[in-house]
Amino acid sequence: MLIDFIVNGREYSIDVESDMRLIDILRYKLGLTGVKEGCGEGECGACTIIMDGEAVNSCLVMAVQARGKEIITIEGLEKNGELDPLQTAFMENGAVQCGYCTPGMIMSAKALLLKNPNPTEEEIREAIAGNICRCTGYNNIVKAVKAASNNIDGGFEEI
């Protein structure tokens, strides 16, 4: 069936089967391979995207559920060659190692900052609780999200 949706500001009209997952549409039909798969059951968060403002695991969303929705993936954050402040903060705070969890991690953090530009440390940790990172031990990620938020004097140096 044909579904219409917006991905990274662009309108798409795509023919999908009823059993297709959104992650497969994004990766294999639109070539957005920044969306990663780590577990296929919504536990690792590597496939996190933003759908109508909410962070969701695209491996748990059926393609048809995206009908009429507005989706942002990691590829949609960079605007005119300018990185999103979150991306810059991840680069500057040692928040990336192997990089496989990074797109999903950034999208979870982005969804948080869209709703809450001044999160506390606890709110940041909760927002990325569904994203597993095996390399960094999270603390530098939390630091990066904090640095990208408006609340820059949150007393985070101890993390």
Add this chain to the structure above:
Amino acid sequence: MTDNLKYVGRNIPLHDIRQKVTGSMKYLGDMDFGNMLYIKLVLSSIANGKVVKIDTSLAEKVPGVVKIYSFANTPSTKYSGSAWFKDENTPKTETLFSQRVRFVGDRVAAVVAENPEAAKKAAELVKVEYEEYEPVLKMEDYLNTREGKLHEEEPDYYIKEISCGNMEDALEKAYKVFSDEVETQKVHHAAMENHICIAVPHPTEGITVYSPCQIVYGVQCIVAQVLNMPLNRVRVIKVPTGGSFGGKQETVLEPVCAFIAKDLNRAVKMEFERKESILSTRTRNATKGYVKTAVDKDGHIIARDVKVILDAGAYTSGGCKVSIAAGKKSFRLYRIPNQRYKGIIVNTNTPIGGACRGYGSPQIHAITEISIDNVARSMGMDPVDFRLMNLIQPYDEDPTGAPNIGNARIIDCVQKGVSEFKWYERRKADDKGGRYKRGIGMACATHGNGYYGAYHDFTRMNLRMLNDGSLILEAGLHELGCGTIVSTAQIVAEILDVEVSKIHVTEGDTRFSPYDLGSQASRVTYVCGACAKETAKLLKELMLENASKIYKVPKESIDMKGGYIWVKGNERTKRTYGDMAAEIQKVNKTELYVSHEYESKANPGSYAAHFAEIIVDTYTGLVRVVDYLAVHDIGKAINPGFVEGQILGGVQMGIGMALYEEIKFDAKGKPINDSFAKYHMVNAPDMPRVKTLLIEEGEDYGPYGAKSIGELCTV
């Protein structure tokens, strides 16, 4: 120690970090080689038995299915996926596919199809009939099992012993002897990227294997052996790695994938799902340790007897090597004049054990450090005081005759940690009452720096300066996300005084890279980093010699700095490195290119002391780590940010092993938690604050004094 360093010691980000934060980084799963076939494995659903019949009739009818493989139509060449060089003395018990299945997850068959959906659908339709045997699941049962012996041609178990002094005598003379038993469990590496391989055949060039592996030359060795092909027809290219932690060190998918690509003469992709990564790759070996510790009246350890049964899983793979590597560590942390380590390596009907960050060190340290705590408590001593009385000192000899321990700063680690953590103050304040109890603990650990003393450890690098002053360091390195590429470039930059961004460092590709042993044994910074330093020195020397011909002055009169070269005292002769390189080509008719082989000369220990504060819920038994301090004897941090990153990640994995993670099985050997929904790891809210302190007292032979960190921090 080297002072006034310009590039070494700086926090320069990963070379590919922009790609990683923008999602444009192409991992192997994101690559398409055109007209690819897809492999889906059929895994054994029983823990112990024999395949009696494989019915593929339904599977073959699925549109798109090309061919189905099993033991019946593939070679039965035996190999060990843990071997990384020719004729390595490691039990060879694996084959491409098994008829005699030995664990839930053993490879029974593979369906190859034109698309992944067809391969998956058909794999589910392959009907396998088994003759089932009683599984051996507990490693203690190894002696009692006769029915359904796991490997007919192999011994029932392997024994590895290391000793020093006279343990029996010392035990008799002891003031007191304490005994302990400690078990450690099977753990999944949980790299976020699942295991994956793509193999592409070529009519004249042989076969190219793309793998996010840790040892390209090891993969090449096994693939060539199993496919019976000349080494120069098997090309292995290391691709970006989405985490490994030892899980992608051994050769697992590559021989199967390469065999099928060769047989069908088509590019094939083999990508695991999480369940397959948990069951059918490698795990951390489970162990059961028995420790007897003999002390004198003052609390000096005079003897220790350590026996560790190691569960190699269904195929021994590197089990014997893990056991020896573990055993060696028990001689390199405390001064114990009389000690025996007995490693017993057994097979069980469970997933295969193998390399996993620390290679036996986390297991042996869990066993012996818990025992050290218990001995201290029994002697009425503070665990820190007891350790300080017994820890090794810098440059102690290894009592077994293994390489000297080097500038081992474990006592500094403990003392600095005690003061920073306020150990004695917090200890007095230990919480005694209520439901939630607070407590503190600490442990010490050591790990090695390469293979010197055990295997041949050397590497080669080629360094070329181009006519714009940029450089290519040809090396067989493996970036796993730890920062190997940038830290190696920092070392080269320091010698030549050029910006790190001007240096391109290559990763492993067996067709073009010089030989390297790979990213294993905590050797990369210590051995490959040292090679990079010497190689850069040779290039500098070559440039000076050639410039001296151009300038017609002795090379001692020439200065090189910040990308410029000139005759001392004559500013007008100043030109960029690039202009000089071009001039050298035109006038001297040679290029600035050096090739250098470096052989490791030592194998010192790296050391660490970790301190933790925890809260225990005495009703539920749940434990939460609330504060953490990691003090590391690092020699010299080439890139302190990378070092801290390793430590933080190591702590995440270490807490997981201590408190949450275990692959469990039911009475029939079927896994209970082969998915992330049921396999719990530390997430962001669970992660404590971690403070890191580095002791940088320099290590001989390490580049700028550096030594290993990546494995030790999990230990």
